[in-house]
Amino acid sequence: MLLGIDYGTTRTVVAAVDRGNYPVVSFHNESGDTMQWYPSLVAAHSGGGERRFGFDAAARQNEPVWTVLRSFKRELSQHTPESRLTLAQDSVPVIDLLTEFLIQLRRDLFERSNLRLKRSEPLEAMISVPANSNSNQRFITLEAFRRAGFHVKGTINEPSAAGIEYAHHYLNTAGSSRGREHVVVYDLGGGTFDASVISIAERRHEVVSSDGIAHLGGDDFDQLLFELALEQAGVRELTERERFRLLEECREKKEGLHPNTRRLAIDLGQVLEGAGEVIISTAEFYERSRPLVEQTIEAMESAMKKLPAGAELDWRSVAAIYMVGGASDLPIVGRTLRERFSRQVKKSPYPHAATAIGLAIAADTEAGYTLRERFTRHFGVWRESDEGRTVQLDVLFEKDTLLPDSEGGRLTRSRRYQPAHNLGHFRYVECSRIDEDNQPTGDITPWADIYFPFDPRLQNDPQLERFAVTRMPPGDYFVEELYSCDQTGIIEVEMINHANGWRRTFQLHGGGERKRAQATKVSG
Template sequence: MIAVADRGNYPVLGVTDPLGDSHEHIPTAIALDGDEFVCGHDALERQHDGLTLVRSFKRLLALPTVTADTPVRFGPIQRPLNEVLVAFATHVAEQIRNSPFWGGECNNEPIEAVIGVPANAHSAQRLLTLDAFTRADIEVIALVNEPSAAAFEYTHRHPRGINSKRTSVLVYDLGGGTFDASLVRIDGTDHEVIRSLGISKLGGDDFDAVLADLALAHAGRTDDVFGDRARGRLLDEARTAKERLAPQSRRMVLEIGDDDVVVPVDEFYEASAPLVARSMEAMLPLIGERVDTGLVDTDIAGIYLVGGASGLPLVPRLLRERFGRRVHRSPYPAASTAIGLAIAASPESGYRLRDRLARGIGVFRERQGGAGVTFDALVAPDALPDADGSVVARREYRAAHNVGWFRFVEYSAVDARGEATGDISPLTTVAVPFAAHLRDGRDLNAVPVERTDQGPRVIETVRVDANGIASVRIELPDDGLVVERAVDRVA
């Protein structure tokens, strides 16, 4: 969804589909017609012409090794992810310019935007997102974590929800492909993110898959083999049936081929409950140790449910059973983040956000003359940025080897031994010739790592900018050697 900042108001932008009907969202869907991409509502309409529809391409961004060249499959055809992202971002820009909201007066106006990303997004995911919208001629003012933006919408909608005893809100953001949760402390219009957690592959797509498999079981077709296009149609059926669910619904009807298949809602809920349980378990560290009493002994004003998948009636029901009455669903769960982003984009709102990192940065480096590897955590997952929005970690030491191999990663947590655990994504690998005679351009991969006693002085700096994109710098100040690397997943 897209919301705009309009003189203190933050309406959701309407878009028109090929049939002339108005909608408040652009489906994250794309198809390929020859060499041309077809996006959004156009893609949904054209799938009836036999085009292969891809819905979950944004999930590829969460892959630890994602690059611009990561393939997206359109049936037998593959296209690089960056082409898909740029095509979709360009479509978004066109929909903004052509929206009825502007009355046809926005065709040549520059577009400035604040873009939302999952709180758990790693540097490559952020960089590819930023690059796609920039190539679509959108000036990206900032990337903001989606739950943090939703906290703005909460405060805007519930200005009296925060008081001297209840000073924070826990944003539960269950989207189409990802789950994020952020604990946000609020003081008037000042928002400070205390901590964020997430699961990169948990969202509405998983509920759709559960329902589709149940429908196949009821139709006696569990063992059937489906092609991509047929499976896609079945998932579309499941998504449509799921989104039509009301609290009083008792059964769901899906069309498989020429047959209508009935799935009891209770059966769907029972099969889906483990997905909701995973989300609740993931956010428990944000509540604290006394989770058995719900939110009673905390300063949390409420758990705020946002994201399209949180509209499933099962989600608020299970959360209220676990955490009590302070569970509130946004009246516009799919639009909450967009509204918050519009508030963030408007200087007139007066809202300020001090976010924290959701992922830390560390490095695997050689030890014992290359016989082993040790992990050093450099930036903590909940590091608080400086006034300019960046996080900088700097350390100085003497090199102990002839060659320094630095394998920088982003991580979600460390275990009791201080080793990286949870989601780990490679950031960049840097090789530095500490020994002067190795600085002749040779391939350092062919040089055995050897321990030395009098290595040069090393200054190692890791920086995470205001958009959450990391870079590293290795400097030998006495030798005048500098090696710099940024995450480079964009072609």
């Protein structure tokens, strides 16, 4: 079975490939109701050791002995593959927690969904990550899906998948033949905002540029409504359990809004005994929300401003601004976009499921869609200059560099030099922006460290990090760094000492400060 799986901040949505159709998979919850989504929830028992996920976790939201974790995905960008999270009494590796959630999702696809699956049937999946997610989040997500038993066909950025759904819905007309056109995907999810400019020619898609906000989504609108409710009621403090329940109440009422709604009734009585309801006008809520919406528009406009040299494109030549993501349903979002961009704004008929549907289409080779992504962040290595007096970032892969296509090619970079030290300590970093002094800024994520011996006497030592880096007389040989990147953004580096042919190959990922990458191949 081929699937597109959009692991979301609040909800996970699955679409299937079914003979040229891409239906959204439905699940039965604890009450027997049918839902076209799966709750991205984790619950832990206060006694420790016992955890529940998805609908099982949702059913325990009001039980005092259970702690429920919402919006877990939103925090992935803050973690490394080695990070641990304290939940109830347990310290759990982050990657294990996500793996356990996905194991339950896989089990419920067999037991709770409308898919007619054989018990032994393998599940192949195209999965997604936010366009501006760092490499830690990408690695954790991909690895957790694999550990959970899914056969991962590939990883696509969320707005890129939504662009495929747009083309399938609006451009896939029998007998139609169009030239190249551009669509700007406005993707406001539960925890993140992404905007991507996508070039479409027939069924060939290419990401032109992208931008986004790592921590802005539906959760933030829930928080605004939460704060308004507390202000109206004159309540200042809540327990963590009360806070969770009130945020859920605010989310449900927010999701029930439509353009003609004039007021919201928030039931504080669900949280505080005898508190009753508070009434909030939508006008006040929208006024509080407008600055958040304006931030998303600024990020979308930034994506348009960063177009590569030679890209002749302005707002008048954009075919559509395509609204996707569950939080784009909020009326103030569409209203503000239409005030600014008028008829160019189009809303997906399936805003909460557009990414999953696009993933399923991309997974279906018979659909014939191809996609080329770009780096969404700068990647480089710190290097000393001025005889060690200053440190500068050597950018190896710039943001918006076009990634290889699906034919298996690799993007390469190299550096060659005469070493001046006994040992190379390579500290990699990725960032969302580079300032005028060529220094990383914005969202900065350190990657795993690498140690490579320039002194032949250190070549067979398994603990190079215990040696001090010292200067040595320059030799008459060269060291070469060969970097390569595949279509998913996975980077490898081969280090070569040309004096004796000693070499090591490393697969790089975001591992946090002082974490050492492991060699995947050693020779020489």
